[in-house]
Amino acid sequence: MSTETTASVSTHILDTSAGRPAAGVAVRLAARTGRSAEWTALGGSATDADGRCKDLPALPEGTTHVRLDFDTEAYLRRTGTGPHVPDQQAEAQQDAPRIRDSGVFFPEVAITFAVTPGEHYHVPLLLNPFGYSVYRGS
Template identity: 70%
Template sequence: MSGTRTTASVSTHVLDTGVGRPARGIAVRLSARPGRDAGWRALGGAVTDADGRCADLPAPPEGTTHVRLDFAVEAYAEKKQADAQQDAPANRDSGAVGAFFPEVAITFAVEPGEHYHVPLLLSPFGYSVYRGS
């Protein structure tokens, strides 16, 4: 059976629970390491599409034990806020720009041959993740 289950696979999507829609345009970077004491190796990334999904995340290499997904949320939040202010400028009284969480890093353990779908659910002042299917 060697060679058929040599690596894990990873997928993700992002939902903006504040508006009840997929979050389009968020850059996602995937990194991996071959043990908890090893350094991270950046493997590549993708940008969420209209459905909030990343179509082409790279496969972690053989020997990977941990994966990290880094979501660049700040640009998405700034665009969303700018669009909201354009539609209703009196709606915002703080004048703050950006995101409370400008970046979200999710780290999880993986095993060879398993698929890991790890969605990110965003809200203005919080987020959650889970292992999906």
């Protein structure tokens, strides 16, 4: 596939609560050829020790929209950076809606963005237990 007729995508994740890259996060890539078109799963990868996915699948010709799905739950549980309810509050929260089922507030992050053929899109995810931010990088 020529980069003149397709866009390309890369990403990385920084755990802002720890101040380091988020390694071992599964990332899935999907694409579609218009707003009303169905999503096509293209495959995925996992972040390396530097928090980067270096082997995301290529986008098919005609792609107009891309979705990156980050499986943040496993990472946040593994690193212990998910939210924790102190013991004295646990009883008070028994009747309240709970986020504790999975142990994390954001078990996954899905980012959808539009692309133009021939351009590269680097979309970093800045992650912490109660928030995240994304931007178009370089």
